[in-house]
Amino acid sequence: MRKITLFALMLSFLSISVMAQKPLIKEELIGRHDIKLESEIMTPEVLWSFGRLGDIQVSPDGKQILYGVSYYSKDMNRSNRELFVIDIDGKNQKQITNTGFGEYNAVWRPDGKKIGFICAADGEMQIWEMDATGENREQVSYVKGGLGGFKYSPDQNQILFIKEVKLDETVADMYTDLPKSSGRVNNDLMYRHWDHWVDSYTHIFVAPYVLNKMGKEVDIMPGEKWETPMKPFGGMEQINWTPDGKTIAYTCRKKQGMEYSISTNSDIYFYNIDTKKTTNMTEGMMGYDMAPVFSPDGKMMAWESMERDGYEADKQRLFTLNLETGEKTYHTEDFDQMAHGLSFSEDGKSIYFISDWHATDEIYQLTLKDNKIRKITEGVHNYQAVTQAGKQLIAQRVSMSKPAEIYAVDPKTGKDTELSFENKHLLSQLKFGEVTKRWVETTDNKQMLVWVILPPNFDKSKKYPGLLYCQGGPQGTVSQFWSYRWNFQMMAANDYVIVAPNRRGLPGFGQEWLEQISGDYGGQNMKDYLAAIDNVKEESWVDETRLGAVGASYGGFSVYWLAGHHNKRFKAFIAHDGMFNLEQQYLETEEMWFVNWDLGGPFWDKHNHTAQRSYANSPHNFVQYWDTPIMVIHGELDYRIVASQGMAAYNAAVLRGIPAEYLYFPDENHWVLQPQNGILWQRRFYNWLDKWLKE
Numbered sequence: 001m002r003k004i005t006l007f008a009l010m011l012s013f014l015s016i017s018v019m020a021q022k023p024l025i026k027e028e029l030i031g032r033h034d035i036k037l038e039s040e041i042m043t044p045e046v047l048w049s050f051g052r053l054g055d056i057q058v059s060p061d062g063k064q065i066l067y068g069v070s071y072y073s074k075d076m077n078r079s080n081r082e083l084f085v086i087d088i089d090g091k092n093q094k095q096i097t098n099t100g101f102g103e104y105n106a107v108w109r110p111d112g113k114k115i116g117f118i119c120a121a122d123g124e125m126q127i128w129e130m131d132a133t134g135e136n137r138e139q140v141s142y143v144k145g146g147l148g149g150f151k152y153s154p155d156q157n158q159i160l161f162i163k164e165v166k167l168d169e170t171v172a173d174m175y176t177d178l179p180k181s182s183g184r185v186n187n188d189l190m191y192r193h194w195d196h197w198v199d200s201y202t203h204i205f206v207a208p209y210v211l212n213k214m215g216k217e218v219d220i221m222p223g224e225k226w227e228t229p230m231k232p233f234g235g236m237e238q239i240n241w242t243p244d245g246k247t248i249a250y251t252c253r254k255k256q257g258m259e260y261s262i263s264t265n266s267d268i269y270f271y272n273i274d275t276k277k278t279t280n281m282t283e284g285m286m287g288y289d290m291a292p293v294f295s296p297d298g299k300m301m302a303w304e305s306m307e308r309d310g311y312e313a314d315k316q317r318l319f320t321l322n323l324e325t326g327e328k329t330y331h332t333e334d335f336d337q338m339a340h341g342l343s344f345s346e347d348g349k350s351i352y353f354i355s356d357w358h359a360t361d362e363i364y365q366l367t368l369k370d371n372k373i374r375k376i377t378e379g380v381h382n383y384q385a386v387t388q389a390g391k392q393l394i395a396q397r398v399s400m401s402k403p404a405e406i407y408a409v410d411p412k413t414g415k416d417t418e419l420s421f422e423n424k425h426l427l428s429q430l431k432f433g434e435v436t437k438r439w440v441e442t443t444d445n446k447q448m449l450v451w452v453i454l455p456p457n458f459d460k461s462k463k464y465p466g467l468l469y470c471q472g473g474p475q476g477t478v479s480q481f482w483s484y485r486w487n488f489q490m491m492a493a494n495d496y497v498i499v500a501p502n503r504r505g506l507p508g509f510g511q512e513w514l515e516q517i518s519g520d521y522g523g524q525n526m527k528d529y530l531a532a533i534d535n536v537k538e539e540s541w542v543d544e545t546r547l548g549a550v551g552a553s554y555g556g557f558s559v560y561w562l563a564g565h566h567n568k569r570f571k572a573f574i575a576h577d578g579m580f581n582l583e584q585q586y587l588e589t590e591e592m593w594f595v596n597w598d599l600g601g602p603f604w605d606k607h608n609h610t611a612q613r614s615y616a617n618s619p620h621n622f623v624q625y626w627d628t629p630i631m632v633i634h635g636e637l638d639y640r641i642v643a644s645q646g647m648a649a650y651n652a653a654v655l656r657g658i659p660a661e662y663l664y665f666p667d668e669n670h671w672v673l674q675p676q677n678g679i680l681w682q683r684r685f686y687n688w689l690d691k692w693l694k695e
Helices: 006-017 257-261 488-493 511-515 524-536 554-563 582-588 592-598 609-616 619-625 643-655 675-693
Strands: 052-058 064-073 078-087 103-108 115-119 126-130 150-152 158-165 201-210 239-241 247-252 267-272 278-280 289-294 300-305 317-322 328-330 340-344 350-357 360-367 372-375 382-389 392-399 402-409 416-418 435-441 447-453 464-470 497-501 542-552 572-576 630-635 660-665
Touching: 052 103, 052 382, 052 392, 052 402, 064 103, 078 103, 103 150, 115 150, 150 239, 158 239, 201 247, 239 289, 247 289, 257 592, 267 289, 289 340, 300 340, 317 350, 340 382, 350 382, 435 524, 447 488, 447 524, 464 488, 464 524, 464 554, 464 675, 488 497, 497 524, 524 542, 524 554, 542 554, 542 675, 554 572, 554 619, 572 675, 582 609, 582 643, 619 643, 630 643, 630 675, 643 660, 660 675
Parallel strands: 360 382, 464 497, 464 542, 542 572, 572 630, 630 660
Antiparallel strands: 052 064, 064 078, 103 115, 115 126, 150 158, 158 201, 239 247, 247 267, 267 278, 289 300, 300 317, 317 328, 340 350, 350 360, 360 372, 382 392, 392 402, 402 416, 435 447, 447 497
């Protein structure tokens, strides 16, 4: 249910980190690179010990790379983020912060002489600056209530930042004699979103900047009851300065209430600093338009665009706008892939971007003169971000066997060289299973790519239990991602063979493959799951009498559905944050565009064939066929798929006399973000599987 950006996850982790209101330096929170492991096999504790690298920033002179790493402490049950710099050739790496309150949104000042960042050293998130050595820290902003992300203007005369603005009346405002009332009065939809109640709107503020000091700020969206970046996943990539520093470009869906709830129509707006005028630059383009970037000469804007309103998994297209002529160009019309993470070349003649094809995310180059697209990299990995630095590209890369690190990439050959080595000390002590790829024929005679991850110390003469991994989204991706919950190497470390199919409804195989799933829940994609596990279970080293199926979100729905249709293939199930009753889901979720598009509309529309087929395939309609032990996991703060869905599934299993377990988190949302909860999740996950598949 939406592919999640790394920036969005960083914001979620930030909510844990800012619990520290004063410096609190502990080894567990500042990162250690001398950890000695007791075993070469991954454990939950080791998984949570990895440093989580991200937010790569190349210095203005192209000589250094700035980046952050988040570290987690099980004992303190929170995270902390530290900053590092490294030379562009990978030499002279240095940790430039060493605190317990975390440093975020770190960027180079345009003149390259300072690094700006946000931290809560005095209890509120404010902008600070320091030398590239980490010395001479100095607070720049003093914004009441704190602030979010920020960006310097290219001419360094101004700073924009985001801050929450309260515009709606609360009960205390309506009834001043009831200051302690906890009631909420709602008169429209979108009163809550993913994991928070909508009490405020994120606005952009702009302020003059003199070295190491920010002047009085001005809200550029006064009184407007909409936000930018767009919640819940938008970050500072949705806001940018034009190169001349005269205009702010921002992404916004200027709708409210039910209209907001049923639409994905966001646009890119220009706000002129001098005239205070706002102009919609993508008016008439009906889907998501977001993430504006500009050519170095300021003559062209590129952005990511979806065509259809209400379809959040539509093709992510690459568009440019000639700011002198107003001409818009659709560059990826004949390119049956997504395009994201756009970055202009230094000469402005091409655009680099990331695209998923056949379950890996690679770097591509669009040449603007002839509109030709060239694939630069190839391998078993995912690139997550790319920017040019002189004759090379600087990129962030992960795989199923390695968390994020920084790489230099030759734009001509695609050859890459690792620069950062943040987690080398742990990876060198661990033994991972082999990640293999196979093509499986589906029931409708198509070819499906399936990842098969083998246990460490794999012995083909043995028989291993197998796990079918069911992907969420539903239009997520089973590419070479590294997860801190659904980690394939963690699963394989417990002596399971993992089967991860790229079933119908996933990107990287063309739009037809991606879009087939909409309106067909419980249909062909479920047959794809079964085709994958049926193929792999024929291997001599898989015990077909010990198979399990696991998944979250749409993957949780998949588990619930398979529980009523698997014909005794599986011996254990685990569903996390899954949809159980689709009729209830239609009325409980908040982004109505999602259920309108993917389920086909409301269940009361009896003349809508697509909708009626969707609700007829709701897992709760097949509980009478459940016969297999099932574990249910859910978080109370999940407003996307509310906790009652998990409770209902668990209760149904118990009432049916089926062995069941319910793992409930009162303080987690659609994910599990706190270290101790994450470790508990892993322990109960494998305790359940081992009980039914190994004992």
